[in-house]
Amino acid sequence: MNENTELVARTEQNVERVNRLPLTVPVVDIFENDHEILLHADMPGVAKEDISVDIDNGKMTLSGTRQLHLTGAATWREFADTEFRRVFSVPQSIDIDKVHAELKDGVLRLHLPKSEAAKPRQIEIKVG
Secondary structure (H helix, E strand, C coil), X not given: CCHHHXXXXXXXXXXXXXXXXXXXXXCEEEEECCCEEEEEEECCCCXXXXXXXXXXXXXXXXXXXXXXXXXXXXXXXXXXXXXXXXXXXXXXXXXXXXXXXXXXXXXXXXXXXXXXXXXXXXXXXXXX
16 A cells, blocks of 8 residues: 555544534525514424524524434435524614514514614604
8 A cells, every 4th residue: 555545544534424414595585664574484394492593793593403203214205304594684773682483384483673763753844
């Protein structure tokens, strides 16, 4: 064996194998009105306990893991375990303390209320 072959063989033996789930970017719809930004994220098969929404330094990270518990031998498989992850910029006008979410039929609905200062106001004009 020459020196290059030994190096490759040694390197392959010392590689740590990590089983990572495939990463899927959830499809989202975003709506905005005077009071909030509403985000719908498609995360089929993910349980509420396996979803995380983190807001930090102007970034919001949505993540969730779908793990299927199947029995029997699979003859055909197109639907597998996966990790959903997507990162968004969050405007300063969001009232982070009032953010809330709900999960229904595989769709995460995330309500991002606007702070009072960011809401549109009607200015009264006085005659004078």
